[in-house]
Structure formats: structure tokens, C-alpha cells
Amino acid sequence: MHELAIVESVVDAVTRRLPGATVTRVHLEIGALSGVVADSIRFCFDLATEGTGLEGATLEITEPAARCRCRACGAEFQPDSPIMLCRCGSADVAVLAGEELKILSVQVA
């Protein structure tokens, strides 16, 4: 359950950037290939922000889909699983999107 660790890192990063602020909204970006489950983040967000400047904040999560480019044939495609195979059969692909794990913005009171 590393999602708890992820929320702790969000609290840590926001507190470092905006010390003492009361945060009312947090906007995260969690890509499909990030290894983090957005629903698990939602599940533990209230618990992990309790007693911090983020307590009671609304959580918004944008979930970019995975997008790849095949290095063999040049095709761009959206993989349907974390195993990123191009239709040409090549596994040599560049990930264009889906690995994001970012704090996009916060709203302060």
C-alpha cells in the first residue's frame, strides 16, 4: 500500500512549498503507467492529511491515459495493458504519456 506513502509525499511537498498555508483543494496528476492507483489515493487521502494544512481539502485527480510511440515502425498507440506491444509486434516503444505522478496545483484559503 504505497499510496499512503504517496499522499505523505504530497503533504510533505505542499508543506515545503507553502509553509503554514491552509489548502482547500489539491489537484494531482496520476498517469495510467505511474504504478499508483488513484482510487487508493482517494481512499487514504483524508486519513493521511489529518492534522496537516491539507486536512479537509478537496482532492481532484487527473488520470492521463498511456500513450506510446513504436521505435520500430513509428506508430503511436494507446496500450491496453502495462505490457506495451505495438501492433507490428515490437516491444521497443517510447512512453509519451501515462507515467505522470505530479502535484499540478493547490488552492489556498
Next chain:
Amino acid sequence: MCATCGCADGARIRHQHDDGTWYSPSAHDHGAHDHGGPDEEHGTNGHDHGAHPREHGQTVTLDEKVLARNDALARQNRDWLRGRGILALNLMSSPGAGKTTLLERTAHDLGAELAIAVIEGDQETALDAGRMRAAGCHVVQVNTGTGCHLDAVMVRDALTALDPPCGSVVVIENVGNLVCPALFDLGEAHRVVLASVTEGADKPVKYPHMFRRADLVVVSKTDLLPYLDFDLARCTADLAAISPGATVLPLSARSGDGTGGWYGWLRQRVALTSAG
């Protein structure tokens, strides 16, 4: 609660001196004998944090990686290791896949040739540290408590306690877990993932995040293949699809079969590291 891993009581780092005594930072002031480990963090995100707008009700754009702090500390660890010509490996697998057994065998077979030090990550006990010390390695045990992975802070502190010599090999044996450790850069040069044949051939497709970023996949316990239905060809084909850049080495640390490939891989990386 630990800010990075979410564990209840933070990690406990212990190391053993040559007289066999275990020390932990709380019981043993490191200021008295500075090991010269990686620097304390400063300016870890590389930009000024003091000048952001703070008006009421305002949306503040942060655009910051969630793991930026861990990644910055991992970069410091990597620079520190590289500066000393030390090869650091992040060794990961599920619990019981044979990480410690492989390291014991490696220390036995290559001990005269390579200085191998080990950072042992486990939730509890110093059992693995005891095994590696008996195998002749310098070792630091990190107990993560309820934490499920090592992070860059724990490794920084462990490196300070371990004080590995220039040109040595440091193996960071991560907490047995195929999920969480995949996310946390520790500052290693290479990621080595073990998958034992007793776990089944489907582990790479079930845990793609772990295997996708591996530089080397060791398929361990191959001496048990005659007793199992493990499909090595299928496992290797799946790995080629998930992690096309990874080298796959089947071996048995118990019988020694296939360990030559692992030692060759290790020697080659050591040579490249010392060549700078």
C-alpha cells in the same frame, strides 16, 4: 509518521562494528566518528521555494513531481557513489525469492576478488544482516517497521553508517515486495529483480511495473525446475515484451548452475564503474 514511506515509527538503521556489536543512531552518536556519507539535503528541488504567491483563495500552480524530494536525494546518493567509483545495485523481489541466498553465494565465490557491502532492508529483525556478515560482508540493517520499501533517505543514512570503500560493490537488498519498491529511486546504478521459479512464470505480467524498469532479471532456484511446471520460455518471452532492455539470467544459487553469467554481468559493471 515517516514523511516518505508512511510507516508508523520510521526506519531503524543498525550497523555492526568489527567487534560484533550492533549500533543504532539513537544509541550511538555518529558525530563522534564521521563516516562522511552523502550530504544532508539542501535545495533538493533545485529552485527557490520562498517566492510563491500566497493570496487568499488563490490557485497556486506547483507542477511538481510527487516524489521530487526522494528523487533529489537519490541523485545525491548516485553522485556520492559515482564519485567513489562504487557500483550500487538495488536488488528487489518478492519475499523468499532468494535475494540473500544469491548474495551469500556471490560473497563466497567473489569475496577474494570484490569488496561487497550490503544494505539489508526488512520490516523487522537483523537475520539477513547476520547471514551476510557471516558470509564476510560489511552490512547495515535497515528495519522499516510497517514500511513496505526502502527510500532514498534510508539509503543515504545507511551509506553513512556503512562507509563503503572506493571501488567496492554495494548491494541494497530491498524489502521483499514486488509492488512498492518499484517507485522509489535509491540512487542505484542498476535495478536487479529476482523472480524465483517457485513463484510461477506469470510474475512479470502480473507485476509489470517492477519488471519494466529492471536492468537485469535473475530467474532463481532453477535447480527446482524438474519438480515444477514453470515455463521458462514463456517467462523469458514475457520479460522481452515488458522489459526489452533487460538481461535475463536463469540460475541456481544453491547448485551454482548459471551463476557464471551473474558473475560476468557483475564484473563487467564493476569494470565500467571504475573506468568512470
